[in-house]
Amino acid sequence: MIGMHTPGERRRRFLGRVVQLIHGGIAATLGVVLGGAIVLPSFAKRREDWLEAGRLSDLPENEPAPTTVRVQREDGYTQIVDRKVIFLVRTGDATVKALSSTCTHLGCRVSWDPEALLLKCPCHGGVFDATGAVKDGPPPTPLATLPTRIEGDRILVRL
């Protein structure tokens, strides 16, 4: 096909390709740098720490106790005090389960109903038992369980 073009046309096509190549290269370089700066922070993982959440001796047996864990953490270029509410459930002499208070349906905060002995979500009627299992409503999965550690009487939760 190239043989059918005149030298002037071939030169024109060649110069056009070089122009496209240069601008494509610059656009790709800037795209990676600027796109990376925009997109990559979205995938950054939050740092987790073992935080003191209370004392084992203070917990009732098999009944979720709401506990507020206070943690100061970095939030981008600033620092905030993050207050997370979790439920601690004593399951044995030296064992404890920590449940997230965030409903697995759409993220509302569940609360403990001491009469029904159930955790209930006020938004769309999600219901969980004391182990976090779904009993009723739209939640697709049980409440998230957080890693725990016992040191003497201290309960540490990984958040």
Next chain:
Amino acid sequence: MRRRVRALLDWIDSRTNYQTGRRHLLDEPLPAGVGWWFVTGAVLLFLLAVQVLTGLVLTMYYVSSPELAYDSVRFISDRLPFGRIVRSLHHFGASFIVVAAVVHMLRVVLFASYRKPREVTWITGIVLLLIILGFALTGYLLPWDQKAYWATTVTINIARSAPLIGEQLGSLMRAGSELGALTLGRWYSVHVFLLPASLIAFVAAHLYLMRRHGISGPVRPVRGNAAPFYPYHAFKDSVVIAAVFAALFTLSVSVDAPLDEMADPSDASYVPRPEWYFLSLFQLLKYFPGPLEPVASMLIPGLLLAALLLLPFLDRRADRHPLRRPVVTAGCAAVGAAMALLTWLGLQDTPVRADPSSWGPLAIAGRELSSDERCAECHRPGGAALELTSTRVRRDLEWLISHAADPEIIAPGLRQPPPGGMNSAQARAVWSYMRKVRAGIAPPEVSEEMQAASRVFATRCATCHAIDGEGDGTAGGDLSDVGRRRDADWLRRWISDPAAIDETAEMPAFGDRLSADELTAIVGYLAGRR
């Protein structure tokens, strides 16, 4: 596949007529002899586009408040993926733009491209130059570091020296009685809204007028056929743009944009310097002291600007060749040489100050103090507070001194307040350490003797003496270059017992309070301060 794409493009063209616009942009016939000199405008336009794009990303993370501005810039530089490069591209891109704008203007002047009927194109170009300088000026304050704060203080004071309207102009620039939050908000708004809007408007006008009158072409007509802009001249534009971008990108990858310590309005020791492209003006001010200052700050730049604006109306000879217009060419060379000379003199005149990236004795001692139980009890992973290496002190030194003395009272809510507190000398050292950490300056390797000297200086000397602006130097004086005035033997005798040398000395004797190793360490350190 190709046929489908073509069909889709034809459909879009049938609805939008975009191909006509594309042809209008790319097929402009350029006169024969339009050579490499005519790429300067395209390079400038490209650099402005890079500046807009990098600026757009920076605004996603920058906060225009004195509390957070510095930390947000530090976040961009240190922790945002590719942030260091984005900021460097924006920072060095500003210098590239100033150079490209001057080169473009010189080309237009030397080729007399401003001649009839292109007078208004030229004037829009001058306005664009002022907009670019406005960007440089307003952008300078935004990082809110020492350089930003003090250079802007000087800029505003220069504006205040203007006759008649100086004070009003200064107040307008400050947006308040002091340089602070309102100033930062105003300059940020001007930098990211007002100036970009003006830039787009004037670039559009400049390009429209350039297309309306066509480009001026070579100074003397060259025989030959006109050729379309694309791909013949676009090739020249693109090659130079690629070279400029390669230079800018390489510089941005290999050199970090500077960022001083956070702005400290109470630091009287800081000597501000403007960016290199304002250095000639800054130097000029030194030759017109006191009441003559407006001559350098207003009159000379004003006359230069007026001459530039009137150039198309004053230079009306038929011949466009620069050697046939000796007044314009010589004037241009004289102004250029004067600005280059003033810039060179300004660079020679740069005051020597302590290297901000070096750690002083207070910071070194502060690092040691901050790692003990009094701080680490709370400032640890999972503790009541963040580690000190991540903690940003937002309050003043007096707050930190109170906090270090009694953490429970000033930061309520601690479950287990640490035993004991720190005295103010120790707290000052921790403060100095935290400022270094906040400025992202890596801690140095320190010998045991230097560590001991730092500890002694921080806890014993800094309550009355200062070194490199750190410590309370009001009572005992500055020891930054004490080694020039006194030798080690004299220093040892003086520190051990000042009254033995001077009966009226107010300084207490430290011979009994310091161990032999501590005395040797502090004497060695001070004797080495030259």
